[in-house]
Amino acid sequence: MGSKRRVSSHASCICTICRETGIRRQEVIHNFIEKEEHYVHSLDTVKESVILPFKTTKPFAVRFGVDEFIDDVFGVIPILRECNRRLIEAMHIRRREEDSLRSIGGIAFEAVIDFMSPYPAYSGYHLIAERRLKDDIDNNPDIRIFSETQGKQVI
Numbered sequence: 001m002g003s004k005r006r007v008s009s010h011a012s013c014i015c016t017i018c019r020e021t022g023i024r025r026q027e028v029i030h031n032f033i034e035k036e037e038h039y040v041h042s043l044d045t046v047k048e049s050v051i052l053p054f055k056t057t058k059p060f061a062v063r064f065g066v067d068e069f070i071d072d073v074f075g076v077i078p079i080l081r082e083c084n085r086r087l088i089e090a091m092h093i094r095r096r097e098e099d100s101l102r103s104i105g106g107i108a109f110e111a112v113i114d115f116m117s118p119y120p121a122y123s124g125y126h127l128i129a130e131r132r133l134k135d136d137i138d139n140n141p142d143i144r145i146f147s148e149t150q151g152k153q154v155i
Contacts, residue, residue: 029095036088043081046074050150057146069136073129079118087111 051074054066090107136143 026095029091033088033091033095036084036091040081040084040088043077043084046077047081050074051077053150054146069132072132075129076118076122076125080122083111083114083118086114 051070054070087107090110094107133147137147138144
């Protein structure tokens with residue numbers, strides 16, 4: 001009788017630990033999704049507050065190449081947004097599935113493969129974009145004014 005109680009007590013402890021671990025994993029997944037959604041929202045803000053107004057108002061002379069400027073400075077943002085959107089979608093789907101916790105690693109692996117092209121390009125591109133933006137802001141008052149105006153609107 002005593003050994004049955006010990007086994008039952010151990011089983012109860014194991015079940016409690018499993019439930020607590022499952023809850024913590026769900027919290028981690030939820031926080032991860034929330035942060036990714038915030039990042040995608042930030043990329044959307046850049047597109048809506050800077051890129052689209054740049055394209056529509058053409059705040060500086062065309063001889064500087066508006067489309068080329070946008071590609072140089074913001075070119076990979078739409079690609080990054082799409083990669084992160086797919087990751088969020090996969091995480092939402094997996095979270096709703098019954099056995100989601102065992103297959104999160106697969107989503108992470110797919111995301112790594114998906115991000116292999118745009119993120120290194122973004123990292124290498126970042127310094128070039130920063131230099132191009134700084135040079136154009138320093139040398140073109142129209143871009144400087146546009147940048148200051150749009151910056152105030154975003155904040």
